Amino acid sequence: MTQQRLDRDSFVPMYYQLQQALISDMDEGVHRPGDRLPSESELCDSYGVSRTVVRQALRELEISGRIVRRKGQGSFVTPPKTSERLVQTLTGLHEDVTSRGGTMRSDVRRLERVPATPEVAAELAIAPGDPVIVLDRLRFVDEIPWVVVVTYLPYALCPGLLEEDLTHQSLYALLEDKYGIEISWGRRQVEAVPAPAAVGQALDIRRGSPVLLLSSTSYAPDGRPVEYFVASHRGDLSRFEVRLERRRGVPRNPLLTVQSAGT
Template sequence: MSAVLPDAIDRHSAAPMYDQLRQLIIDGIAREGLQPGDPLPGEHGLCERYGVSRTVVRQALAQLEHEGLVERVKGKGTFVSRPRTSESLVHTLVGLYDDVERRGGHVHSDVLRHERTVADEEIALALDIPVGAPVVVLERLRHVDEEPWSLSTTWMPDAVGSVTLGVDLSEASLYRLLADNDIIATHGVRSAEATVATHEQAQHLGVSAGSALLRLRSVSRTDDGTPIEYFVAYHRGDRSRFEFQLQQEQSQASLLHIDGRAGITLAGSKRVTP
């Protein structure tokens, strides 16, 4: 059953009615203790309850959807949104497992591939190793709270990756495993860019081919500059958002470049200035 949202629009307020309605819906979700996936009143019900036009209702819902607080499903209605990955992992050396865990979520990984292979030109360049050198590849389909979330492939130099072979990483953090073996990333470079899902990626992630994805590329290094991993990860666009920390000092800037593909490259855990 849909929730009943209390209170009323203040028609004498300087605040736009759609913004008031937006806040009333947020307050109602909190008051009712609604959970992700719970339905909200439909457009017609909100119009009647608050005595506003459908245009006002649609403006309020559009803003809430933009903020990632509600989801509108054509033909089904409006629902409390599932939380999005914060993507603080774009600008810090944190992995998806730790990013989600600290927000109270759960990550499970389907390990699609975990074996030794050899470095091609792209991998060799990223890891500062010769073409053909042995590497360990780890390909995982990551689930957040049982929902397909990202598809990632990580390549590690053999000396690093060998400590991961034989370890069950379906319920574990790769970074923690490496740290337990005294392999700790202290800095690196990550980039983020928009792309669309191929047919194969769409099947894994539970979206339609051509759906928006966020592609992350990352090289992490130890204190002495030795690369320990290179990964490429595809995150569902409807479950991801950018999150950057800002400082005033220009000297702290770590925004390196924005290329023609709208890719944003960020340096390690440094902060970004506007």
């Protein structure tokens, strides 16, 4: 391999320079998701550095989630994590993915009218047993199973939704453009949990692997609840960005409360 140049006179540590060089190669498509990186010895020869430097660089890349290291096989580039914004704008996963040039597809596993359970009724401010639409989707980002999401909406708001094809459509865009339902704000809870067997099977991960469990209720401008969902995101592929603001005179609260993006 042709030897690459690192700045040996720089105050920046050699392992960090190598780490950034490899990240640059990943971002430019030299090493694509799923590709195996050159071996430790090949990286040593290519960059003229010690094995200690190479191992530290690879360790940092693994910690940051850019690569996965498999014993006896080598280091492999991971798919980029999808960021969902929790505050900046009230967008859904469909908008977040397509805005970065990715593709979004949903396998609609259930779409029907059902009576609201007490939990769902409480979130949507309706009576238990009132009709709701349940929408169960396995969602794929760039054809990788990414999230299982079950959404509930009051049936009276959009009965025609039962006839829609939601394979490639954004639910939020459909609600706004066709049914005139404006979603103004929301509240969301996020917690890390082990994947149940059914979720693990759907997301192609092992049972017990970490998933990010989101529960969210979205509201119209007048404060009326219009949507409640529970979503299980793959923990190895998803991250959430949160903007925090400090306001003078606001009492401290041990709970972090943010407005949320939808699905």
